[in-house]
Amino acid sequence: MRPKSLIPMPTYAETSPVEQTGVAAPPVVGRRRPAAGRGWAESFVVSGRLRVWFVLALWGLLIACALISVMAGRYSISLPEILRALGDSVSGQEFTDDRVGSVLFGVRFPRTVLAIFVGAGLAVAGAAFQSVFSNPLATPDTLGVSAGTSVGAVLALIFSWNLLGVQALALLFGLLAMAVTVSIARHRGKTSIVMLVLAGVIVSAIANAVISMLKLMADPTSKLPEITYWLMGSLAGVSFSSIALGVPLIVLGTLGIYLLRWRLNVLALSEDEARAAGLNIRVLRPLVIACATLITASVVSMCGQVGWIGLLVPHCARMLVGNNNRLVIPVSLLLGAAMMLLIDTLARTMTASEIPISVLTALIGAPMFILLLRKTGGNWS
Amino acid sequence: MTLQVKDGTFRYPLSREPILEDINFHVEPGELLAILGPNGAGKTTLMRTMTGLQQWSSGHTEIDGVNLKDMSPREIGRTIAYVPQARSVVSLSLSGLDMVTIGRAAHLGMIAQPGPAEESMAWETLASIGADHLADMPCGNMSGGQFQMILIARALVAEPRIMVLDEPETGLDFHNQMVVLNLLQHLVREKNLVVVMNTHYPAHAIRIADKIILIDRVHRTRFGPVDEVMTEENLGDIFDVDLRISDIEHGDRRVPTVTAIDVRPR
Ligand SMILES: Nc1ncnc2c1ncn2[C@@H]1O[C@H](COP(=O)(O)OP(=O)(O)OP(=O)(O)O)[C@@H](O)[C@H]1O
Numbered sequence A: 001m002r003p004k005s006l007i008p009m010p011t012y013a014e015t016s017p018v019e020q021t022g023v024a025a026p027p028v029v030g031r032r033r034p035a036a037g038r039g040w041a042e043s044f045v046v047s048g049r050l051r052v053w054f055v056l057a058l059w060g061l062l063i064a065c066a067l068i069s070v071m072a073g074r075y076s077i078s079l080p081e082i083l084r085a086l087g088d089s090v091s092g093q094e095f096t097d098d099r100v101g102s103v104l105f106g107v108r109f110p111r112t113v114l115a116i117f118v119g120a121g122l123a124v125a126g127a128a129f130q131s132v133f134s135n136p137l138a139t140p141d142t143l144g145v146s147a148g149t150s151v152g153a154v155l156a157l158i159f160s161w162n163l164l165g166v167q168a169l170a171l172l173f174g175l176l177a178m179a180v181t182v183s184i185a186r187h188r189g190k191t192s193i194v195m196l197v198l199a200g201v202i203v204s205a206i207a208n209a210v211i212s213m214l215k216l217m218a219d220p221t222s223k224l225p226e227i228t229y230w231l232m233g234s235l236a237g238v239s240f241s242s243i244a245l246g247v248p249l250i251v252l253g254t255l256g257i258y259l260l261r262w263r264l265n266v267l268a269l270s271e272d273e274a275r276a277a278g279l280n281i282r283v284l285r286p287l288v289i290a291c292a293t294l295i296t297a298s299v300v301s302m303c304g305q306v307g308w309i310g311l312l313v314p315h316c317a318r319m320l321v322g323n324n325n326r327l328v329i330p331v332s333l334l335l336g337a338a339m340m341l342l343i344d345t346l347a348r349t350m351t352a353s354e355i356p357i358s359v360l361t362a363l364i365g366a367p368m369f370i371l372l373l374r375k376t377g378g379n380w381s
Numbered sequence B: 001m002t003l004q005v006k007d008g009t010f011r012y013p014l015s016r017e018p019i020l021e022d023i024n025f026h027v028e029p030g031e032l033l034a035i036l037g038p039n040g041a042g043k044t045t046l047m048r049t050m051t052g053l054q055q056w057s058s059g060h061t062e063i064d065g066v067n068l069k070d071m072s073p074r075e076i077g078r079t080i081a082y083v084p085q086a087r088s089v090v091s092l093s094l095s096g097l098d099m100v101t102i103g104r105a106a107h108l109g110m111i112a113q114p115g116p117a118e119e120s121m122a123w124e125t126l127a128s129i130g131a132d133h134l135a136d137m138p139c140g141n142m143s144g145g146q147f148q149m150i151l152i153a154r155a156l157v158a159e160p161r162i163m164v165l166d167e168p169e170t171g172l173d174f175h176n177q178m179v180v181l182n183l184l185q186h187l188v189r190e191k192n193l194v195v196v197m198n199t200h201y202p203a204h205a206i207r208i209a210d211k212i213i214l215i216d217r218v219h220r221t222r223f224g225p226v227d228e229v230m231t232e233e234n235l236g237d238i239f240d241v242d243l244r245i246s247d248i249e250h251g252d253r254r255v256p257t258v259t260a261i262d263v264r265p266r
């Protein structure tokens, strides 16, 4: 395709400034970007797009992780058994093996589906927060959004509200926490990286204190164990009906960010530059923040606090494909889903009783993050 | 498109004295306005206010008679390109080409992605200012001057009618300074753009500007055509420097120079 020609301009670099008397010089035509990829991520990216094999590899990884998640467990199920049960269910017959059928449809499938959406959503939310605040450390956890949403969710649990109520209250408190963090961190119209993280620490501390108070007031026989266990994060006990309530909100938030992914590059610039580029940042910034908070709130209300994914996965993605959010968002989405599947599978197979997700994400995530930090010197540019 | 500021007064919140008071000027298409003044005089403040990045306390900016306040962010983004003075590179930095492509944002829909057309525009713009070797370099690894060339390319690729540049040639080497000056002259003479620039080089202003705004240390301004305003006396006064303005002849060209002799006690 012939590129739309820009205002033709003389090749200044090729004319000696002294000789050049006027301004007329031949326009540049037909200089195209060479076929070579871009230096630091050359192997995965070619002229601004992900290489096909890389995309296929990511999907392959996700499918493999999903299969492992479905097959592995206290009761392991083989691939032919899965296929047979799927065939039975599609053709509407009785299950050939009743036990396989009920484990698959009652436990494994819902859990696998949830892990995919939770991982993808949290990773995308993290990447979005990092761009909006142009801060490599911004995540739902560090901004205090996770803790804030937890307050809302715990309150709703105490009131014995249903999942929709839990989500609504979690979202409300998440947005509130976000607003407090930003208003603490903003000084003279600017937010520094350190101020934002400090403000997040403060808001998290307040939120956690409130949660502790709520726990003290909660009924120690029924509510307290429920809250405590839920807070540590678990994908156990999900059903398709609870997925049907929670997942659409994750999808909504993720879709919003996915569609705006190129604009995130502009939002990550200074406020002046974003506005000079013609962005209505008064609309766009709150929109992206709302999408990311919606994802966080929905995840927290379904499976408690799942830390680290929002920090770790986007940074892995950036190491693979560079900082252009057009690529970082889709790669984070796929990697996040795969990672969550792996962690959840480990959580329920490593020991006889289930390990809380947040314990595992911290145990795996923190060392990985230290490795990343050491390797890049904390410099993602 | 005519850029006009009417009775513009601006004060920063919490400060009593206005930084800019009763500013009036207008620039027509095909004219270049240069703004000069000592550090802290209010040049950047004037640029940010007249382009709508911050609001006038009183008075307003008009583009072709339309108040800037009545234009949508997108419309403003398509009309005015702004090259900021801050050379700080944010973390999570893009490659040079991706950064230049951002200049197309005001021309693309909210959820649109830049395609091959945008990419080759960005590419050609970089090539036209001799900076195509920066296309694949992460902005965070660039030198100040290299990044400056990227920012200029980003403004160009937006195809603006008005271009506002805060010290565009500061920090550039001799060659790139000429590249940028020639480019601005070309945009004004051939493309009929309105160009407004801040500069700390009086000789550059005399060389390419048509109109001048001088701002002194106590924020008083003087607006007028270049040969009226850029006199040894005026420049000496606002910078507190003794200086000489002269021309160097080269063939049939006359290139202005401004030489500082010594500081004057303030
Ligand atoms: N956000 C702000 N709040 C209060 N005062 C400010 C703010 N930004 C700038 N100022 C003050 O306004 C004055 C003008 O600043 P401005 O940045 O416009 O100067 P300048 O002419 O661009 O200087 P330089 O040549 O150094 O770029 C300075 O005295 C500065 O201290």
Ligand SMILES: [Mg+2]
Pocket: B043, B044, B045, B085, B166
């Ligand atoms: Mg300035």
